[in-house]
Amino acid sequence: MEATATGVRAQAKQAMLEAILTAARRQLAEVGPAALSVRAVARDVGMASSAIYRHVASRDELLTLLITDAYEDLGAAIETAESEAERGDYAGRFRAAALGARCWALAEPHRYALVYGSPVPGYIAPEATIGPATRGTAVFARILVDATAAGTVTHVSRSQIGHAVLVPQVMHEFLPGVSIELAALGVLCWAEIFGLISFELFGHLVGSVADNEAFFDAGVSEMVDRLGFG
Amino acid sequence: MEATATGVRAQAKQAMLEAILTAARRQLAEVGPAALSVRAVARDVGMASSAIYRHVASRDELLTLLITDAYEDLGAAIETAESEAERGDYAGRFRAAALGARCWALAEPHRYALVYGSPVPGYIAPEATIGPATRGTAVFARILVDATAAGTVTHVSRSQIGHAVLVPQVMHEFLPGVSIELAALGVLCWAEIFGLISFELFGHLVGSVADNEAFFDAGVSEMVDRLGFG
DNA sequence: TGTACATCAGTGAACGCGCGTTCACTGATGTAC
DNA sequence: TGTACATCAGTGAACGCGCGTTCACTGATGTAC
Numbered sequence A, B: 001m002e003a004t005a006t007g008v009r010a011q012a013k014q015a016m017l018e019a020i021l022t023a024a025r026r027q028l029a030e031v032g033p034a035a036l037s038v039r040a041v042a043r044d045v046g047m048a049s050s051a052i053y054r055h056v057a058s059r060d061e062l063l064t065l066l067i068t069d070a071y072e073d074l075g076a077a078i079e080t081a082e083s084e085a086e087r088g089d090y091a092g093r094f095r096a097a098a099l100g101a102r103c104w105a106l107a108e109p110h111r112y113a114l115v116y117g118s119p120v121p122g123y124i125a126p127e128a129t130i131g132p133a134t135r136g137t138a139v140f141a142r143i144l145v146d147a148t149a150a151g152t153v154t155h156v157s158r159s160q161i162g163h164a165v166l167v168p169q170v171m172h173e174f175l176p177g178v179s180i181e182l183a184a185l186g187v188l189c190w191a192e193i194f195g196l197i198s199f200e201l202f203g204h205l206v207g208s209v210a211d212n213e214a215f216f217d218a219g220v221s222e223m224v225d226r227l228g229f230g
Numbered sequence C, D: 001t002g003t004a005c006a007t008c009a010g011t012g013a014a015c016g017c018g019c020g021t022t023c024a025c026t027g028a029t030g031t032a033c
Helices: A002-031 A037-044 A049-054 A059-083 A090-107 A109-116 A127-151 A170-172 A178-201 A211-225 B002-031 B038-045 B049-055 B059-083 B090-109 B109-116 B125-150 B168-174 B180-201 B212-227
Strands: none
Touching: A002 A037, A002 A059, A002 B180, A037 A049, A049 B109, A059 A090, A059 A109, A059 A127, A059 B125, A090 A109, A090 A127, A090 A178, A090 A211, A109 B125, A127 A178, A170 B109, A178 B180, A178 B212, A211 B180, B002 B038, B002 B109, B002 B180, B038 B049, B038 B059, B038 B125, B049 B125, B059 B090, B059 B109, B059 B125, B059 B180, B090 B109, B090 B125, B090 B180, B090 B212, B109 B180, B180 B212
């Protein structure tokens, strides 16, 4: 009974935290991260503002929770999308992962902006955000690793890339066996994917690109070519 | 004498506006666009907060001025950098323009984030920002146009790009004579350049990329290849 | 099972603060004769 | 050149508002005997 008893309290607490985060996500979408306010969240959730402090230490911790939450959610979306492609189809896996990222971003523009837009002034991301941040990226890395292991990489860009460009530890941990050239190309593509998504979401394609989805697809096709998954 | 007289007043007014913008840029760097405050700007400039309203209609107009100002400044930096390359060296011009953008962004990270980071919540950009926004982009467009006119474009990516992807008016106005394929490739590169800059500035390369400049250079080299400026 | 005690989620008032914008005003600077 | 008047940049008080965080408190829920 003891375990169940404390379990009930803990469960209620967990549910309350979830409600607070839901309200905070709503707030985020309305006023943005810089104007996110503990009091507004409390109002939304129907509590005294001071009650929030029973669940969250400060406004900054609330922001941290939103950030890790967004990274995890985006990472999960990329994982799910990628997992639906055939394992041996590296182009398909890459395409699915990229599209998964874009779909999530379109559905959750404010949470996307929170993690891939401007840093929040005055907020310093604690170490706890690093883990979740790599989740989505790791999916892309795995595709490169698998393709290399399978010997499917047929051609990489002709541009020269110095050996010191990437951090060795990342090469060992996330890209074992992958050549520096392909790894650097992968990081470039990773940045391009999020560059394309940001441009679309932040309005820089308005007036230039008529069909955002076709444009993104064209970009991804090009990346697949470059990576040698053609 | 009349013209000089009003000229003196007008000149003082102009100087005051410049002082306000300088203070506003400082504020922007400290607290970000969402927290930019008329009162803090007034304090910085040494005036009563109400005095600001003699020069600027509202907080939103102040933001608009900062945005057009940032676009113009970035555009000018790209123009200057690009103009130093030899006219017939399209790869060199492209490279210079891209590096010019990156240099400006590194020197003015907050103003860069203002225009290429997350949109400011609750702020709706007026039409007046459109013109300045195209200034830098136009430099890249001109390189494509010139290279096409000179017949220097030797090879474009093998990926297929539908004809409806780009807005026809933009093709006519900024990219006359340029093929749809090259134009789309150009827009992709444009997005990639700003994607790379944003990733670097917003901290997404920390821990992965050891040498940001070399990495950016590698990316640009690759783009030059793709565009057929090799 | 029943009772005494401890835990702890939520309250509401209070702290000191900053915000955008308006408004009647002052006083220096420019203009017209 | 001298004077009367108009312009207008800057003032400071005021409006109504929201903020993060603390603190002593209440009262329900869980725990230990």
